[in-house]
Amino acid sequence: MRASLRLAMVALAFACGTGAAHAQQHPQAEAQALDLLKRGIAFRTVAGPGNQTPAYAAFLKQTLVAGGFAEGDVEIVPVGDTAYLVARYRGTGKAKGGAKPLLISGHMDVVEAKPADWTRDPFTAVIENGFIYGRGAADMKYDLSTMVATLIDLKRTGFRPARDIVLLLSGDEETAMKTTALMADRFPDAELLLNVDGGGGALDAAGKPTYFGIDGAEKTYADFELTVTNPGGHSSAPRRDNAIYTLAHALTRIEAHAFPGQINEITRGSWEAEAAKAEPARAAMIRRFLANPNDAEALAALRAEPSLVGQTGTTCVATMINGGHATNALPQRATANINCRIFPGTPVEEVRQTLATAAAEPTLTLRTLDSGSVASPASPLRPDLIAAVTDAIHARFPGVAVVPGMSTGASDSMWFRAKGVPSYGVSPMFTTPGESFAHGLNEKSPLSEIAPSITYYRSVLTALTR
Structure with a gap:
């Protein structure tokens, strides 16, 4: 974990790289991104009473209009106690091959945070080390702030995309x-x-980049309620x-049920990248799984690892029980x-029927x-998307592997994929796994990622809107 200013500066040195990369930095946009982030954290955009998401949206609209967007081109739509x-x-x-818009998605809301549990007030931005x-x-709000600052910077410098760019914040x-x-x-x-709430790069403990991931798929979230009367x-x-x-007997039978192994184009790419860096025994199991997803020994070995089991296919697990009405x-x-996380392409009803059969x-x-x-x-692994992201990443970290991946969680992307819009998680942030504490206590991100994020976004947006 990078817990010192010295290691943060190591990451900053990677971000700057060569003199050419340093020359591409955009100090005005970087300053605005940090200001937006600090001010954005202060909005308590939590569902329920006192939800400040509409106020945060109004602040962002004011910022975008002040940055060159026409008033009529920025819309806030109220929905219950929130807004988009x-x-x-x-x-x-005049885009090549047609002028359909490029969408950018992110979200303004955050999960609840109790000030009494935190070392610092969760809704006051604090900069340390x-x-x-x-x-x-x-x-x-980090990626949201750097993206908004990038779009304003593109306006400021007179960039004219060949297709519309539409920012969508849920x-x-x-x-x-x-x-x-x-x-x-x-x-x-x-x-x-492009979903800026997904994807991203990993650093090792010394601050060295290990890979960059593009989320090209995600599993379907589903809850099933079993009831006995x-x-x-x-x-x-x-x-x-x-x-x-x-x-209890039904749950035991469901526990014993093994869903089949599954692979798609996205997960094949991530498995191949994993095999390339794995120790020999682990790499052999991965390659056996790629050759035959239902190789029982390989499937069992991979499913024994919490970091890998979600990539092997559909998973289901009991998460809550309730029973009885009196002690006597x-x-x-x-x-x-x-709770099930269902592999893309598998119908939810099919999984329900499988569980019912397994329960017997x-x-x-x-x-x-x-x-x-x-x-x-x-x-699909679109060549234009892969090329745009790879070029942007390699401008910072030459030769780092760019790997497609499947998210085992849920994001805004699934709603657009379900409508036929190819969607990709492409956040440029490089962090050490486990250091950000997203959804947890004392959530944080390194300031050293602001400058390279803006350079990256400018590169990707200009490449995809020619």
Whole structure:
């Protein structure tokens, strides 16, 4: 973990690289990005009473208009206690192969943070030892601020894209995702979408870059509720058909069920990159899995590793149980929640039926809960997207592997992929894994990433809007 100013400066040295790279920095945009980030953290954009997401959206609109966007090209749409923002950077309409817009997505909301639990006030930006601390410092007001500053900098320098660039900022990505669904409905006819809340690079403990990932797919989130009911009775007269026991037996059978191994174009690329740097025994198991996704020995070995199991296919796990109504009564009801992360292309209903079959309990009901998620296919590995990102990354870190990946979590991208818009997580931030504490206590990000992020965004946006 980079916990000192010295190591932060190491990362900054990597960011600057050669004199040519240093000359491409944009000090005005960098200063604005930091100001936006500090001021953005102060908005408590948390779902529920006192949600300041609409106020944060108003602040961003004011900033974009002051930076050269037409008033009518920046729209805030209220949705319940939150809102979403749409900002259109108008192009010439002369893009090669057509002028469909390029979408950029991110979110303004953050997860809850209790000040009493934090070392510092989560809604006051604090800069220490080369890091900025605060809720949203990593997820995701950092990338949001650098992207907004980049778009304003492009306006300032007179850049005219050949296609429209449309910035879409959702207001409830961390909860119901209603705003994202509405935006995806509005913009189904786009060239592609760049999600700055996904992807990114990894540094080792010495600050050396190891790889850069592009999120080209994500698993479908689904919750299933298992329920067993029973007439119950007095606990002094136990019966064999006990609701809690029946549920427990069904859960044990579900635990034993093995979903098949699955691979797509995105995960094949990430597995190949993993094999290239793995020690021989691990690399051999990965290559066996690539040759045959249902090689039992290889699948078991990979699924034994928490960092790899999510990439092997659909996973389901019990996460909550509830049963009984009194300490001296036989249970009349017992329920359990099964949380699944479903491999792209696998229907949710198919997984529900698989779980029902695995449970092998006719008295059990199994229903799909409304999780605010939607199934989405993997996006194709577009040569133009890969080239644009690779060029931008290699301008900073020559030769670093650029690897496609599948997210096991959920992001705004899934709503656009479900509408047929190829979507990619392309955040330029390089961090040491585990250092940011996103969603956790004392969330932070290194300030050394601001300058290279703006250079990267300028490079990628200009390449994809010719």
